Amino acid sequence: MPRVSMRVNGAQVSASVEPRTLLVQFLREHQRLTGTHVGCDTSQCGACVVHVNGKAIKSCTTLALSCEGAEVTTIEGLAAGHDLHPMQAAFRAHHGLQCGFCTPGMIMAAIDMVNRLGPDLSEETIRHELEGNICRCTGYHNIVKAIRAGAAAMGGMPLAAE
Amino acid sequence: MYAFDYHRPTTLKQAGNLAAKNAEAKLLAGGHTLLPTMKQRLASPPALIDLSGVAELSGIALKGRNLVIGAMTTHAEVAGSDLVKAALPGLAVLAGGIGDPHVRHRGTIGGSVANNDPSADYPAGLLALGATIVTTKRRIPASEFFTSLFSTALEEGEIITRIIVPTGAKFAYQKFRNPASRYAMVGVAVAKKGARVAVAVTGAGADGVFRWAEAEAALARRFTPKSLDGVALPDPKGLNGDIHASAEYRSHLIGVMARRAVLAASGK
Ligand SMILES: Cc1cc2nc3c(=O)[nH]c(=O)nc-3n(C[C@H](O)[C@H](O)[C@H](O)COP(=O)(O)OP(=O)(O)OC[C@H]3O[C@@H](n4cnc5c(N)ncnc54)[C@H](O)[C@@H]3O)c2cc1C
Ligand code: FES
Ligand code: FES
Numbered sequence: 524m525p526r527v528s529m530r531v532n533g534a535q536v537s538a539s540v541e542p543r544t545l546l547v548q549f550l551r552e553h554q555r556l557t558g559t560h561v562g563c564d565t566s567q568c569g570a571c572v573v574h575v576n577g578k579a580i581k582s583c584t585t586l587a588l589s590c591e592g593a594e595v596t597t598i599e600g601l602a603a604g605h606d607l608h609p610m611q612a613a614f615r616a617h618h619g620l621q622c623g624f625c626t627p628g629m630i631m632a633a634i635d636m637v638n639r640l641g642p643d644l645s646e647e648t649i650r651h652e653l654e655g656n657i658c659r660c661t662g663y664h665n666i667v668k669a670i671r672a673g674a675a676a677m678g679g680m681p682l683a684a685e
Numbered sequence: 686m687y688a689f690d691y692h693r694p695t696t697l698k699q700a701g702n703l704a705a706k707n708a709e710a711k712l713l714a715g716g717h718t719l720l721p722t723m724k725q726r727l728a729s730p731p732a733l734i735d736l737s738g739v740a741e742l743s744g745i746a747l748k749g750r751n752l753v754i755g756a757m758t759t760h761a762e763v764a765g766s767d768l769v770k771a772a773l774p775g776l777a778v779l780a781g782g783i784g785d786p787h788v789r790h791r792g793t794i795g796g797s798v799a800n801n802d803p804s805a806d807y808p809a810g811l812l813a814l815g816a817t818i819v820t821t822k823r824r825i826p827a828s829e830f831f832t833s834l835f836s837t838a839l840e841e842g843e844i845i846t847r848i849i850v851p852t853g854a855k856f857a858y859q860k861f862r863n864p865a866s867r868y869a870m871v872g873v874a875v876a877k878k879g880a881r882v883a884v885a886v887t888g889a890g891a892d893g894v895f896r897w898a899e900a901e902a903a904l905a906r907r908f909t910p911k912s913l914d915g916v917a918l919p920d921p922k923g924l925n926g927d928i929h930a931s932a933e934y935r936s937h938l939i940g941v942m943a944r945r946a947v948l949a950a951s952g953k
Contacts, residue, residue, distance in 0.1 A: 542689055542733070545720075566788070572787055579790060584720050585791065588735065589735055591693065655784070655785025
């Protein structure tokens, strides 16, 4: 089996994998980082969003082997010890989740949004940018509120773990 | 997904040799069409040749009056490129409207063009702009490249290396999105450069992307949405009907999106 090496949340990892191993399987099953979820497995829902080389991607639609040498950040890589990342804290403060299944992908997508568009995000922009993330519980209102607040809180601070 | 062998060349030469040696192998670009198809077992190639390590296939340059876009350039890169935004802003808008942000970070122009999905956005844009698809073997005008649903002029082992897009046209693409899939239910690209007017339609044709000649003739006389009043819409008999929209509705949408595209191309 071919070997793949990458940095995940700052740590160098390496494993032998079958070529058909998806990045999300590599993260969940090989690295035991089960915060990244599989909601649809058909590239629609965004529960599997992680950052690869600083960009949000759907890890259910990416081969682990394609990420050779990449820098990967998952939801587990955001908090500094017990201090939540501001976007995580905002989701908690604004009740941006119910069952929580979509939340890791939402938060990774939200941070990517701030990285690309800056911390001052309008409600319209956030709703538009969330096209690739589906939530079956909340109706999105509190997610949008959380992202606005989280983005504002990120303004000025160095972007964690990237 | 069935098991497969995996190759990750780092030069175009290696990729070409691998493709020549493995006739059954498939090229992997962003994987955002191929991997879902393989998961559904609609495709089961014995080997994948991953182009993501071939740096020379990525990037955007302005050469003379043409934009030259590497096959592995992602939709996000085209959408965010200052060169594209300055030379052909409508193309940046087209790329920025594909799928969602995460799809745009992986999906590539080469993969989109090679796949020729009848609802994809690039085929209409590139056909209207009179682009040229450059491969490891030859140069193919867009008008000869997109042959039918999911089929192209590409031969076995042929790799798209870059797309040459002439600039200088008034150009816009307007799409009526399927709200669930984000693909075009109907998308219309309009380009005007001197006396040449092209109107290309995606999402609707039973045979894939096509040019709407009657609209082109009317717009060549005067480039304004009003010119389309009274022009016969494409016959629903040649259009797709499905659970999302009937052929008649798609025909109607072509008229609407074409008018919006003309307006946008005129900078209004
Ligand atoms: C949720 C979702 C929404 C989407 N929405 C849209 C949308 O709104 N509009 C739209 O247009 N598309 C949409 N897409 C499709 C997306 O743009 C794909 O990225 C694109 O169609 C294929 O590009 P890829 O780089 O992912 O190619 P891949 O999936 O890797 O490859 C596709 C095909 O092209 C071949 N190929 C790839 N590169 C080359 C090359 N250089 N030379 C020759 N052959 C090659 C492959 O062998 C394969 O057969 C969507 C996809 C998803 C998952
Ligand atoms: S699990 Fe990847 S998009 Fe749904
Ligand atoms: S909180 Fe349940 S899916 Fe979003």
